[in-house]
Amino acid sequence: MTEFIGKAIVIGVGATLLFDLWGQFLRLFGMPKPNWGPPGRWFAHLLRGRVMHEDIARSEPVAGESAIGWAFHYLVGILFAATLLAIWGLGWARQPSFPPALIVGLATVGCGWFILQPGMGMGIAASKRANANQIRLLNILAHIVFAIGLYGTALLTR
Template sequence: MADFLLRSILIGVGATVIFDLWGLFLKRAFGLGGANWAPVGRWFCHLTGGKVFHDDIAQAPPFAHELAAGWIFHYLVGILFAAILLAVTPPGWAQQPTLMPPLIVGLVTVGAGWFLLQPGMGAGIAASRRPNANQIRILNILGHIVFGLGLYVTALLIR
């Protein structure tokens, strides 16, 4: 169990760092806005009070340190997704990682953003309430493919 937890943490953090580097690349190369984890932190903090869905997270009461909470939540989710990957792959996968399982997990986890986080923050299912919904969806898919690649690369590095 300790090995599972350690691998989940290392692979999840590594993949999330790679995801964040991808976002930094997009920002610098194409001028796309970087991730703002403060609204996610606000949403996460409201979960503790049982509030999941908001009409607009920007209008919800703020919390102290919500940016830090957003970053922590972001990395915890990366660790959770790595744990899911390790739980659904055959026992020897961590010692001899293959590419397809982490790519599948990366793509499947887009659903968490589309059907929980984005509606929860008031953006609608798959950002349907945003004027640039298709751009957001494409970037979500690309980002989660990068995250899946990050799961794979990190698993290779720590095997």
């Protein structure tokens, strides 16, 4: 169990770090700086029993919501890595292959589309946003980068 938890933390943090580097890279092309404050606000409200918001920006602010958002972001990355290890086993971490990482990376897009975005008031798969297709494409690309991070971190730490 200790090895499982350790691998999940290291692989999840490594993959999430690459995800964040991808976000910084996109800034070179005019994309806005990633803002984990709104997801932090959503998560803090979730812990208080509120899942759905009309518009998270209009919901009651929460002290430290940006820090909460960053912590939540990395915790989710660790949980996704743990999911990969739970399905494919620690053997995958010892001899990683890309397909399982890609499957998990792409499957996790659904968490954003069907849980986080609707909960924050963006609609399913950002359907309430004027640039919904752009958001969807960026979500898919970011989670492919996350998959590369899962695989790459597992390779580096095997």
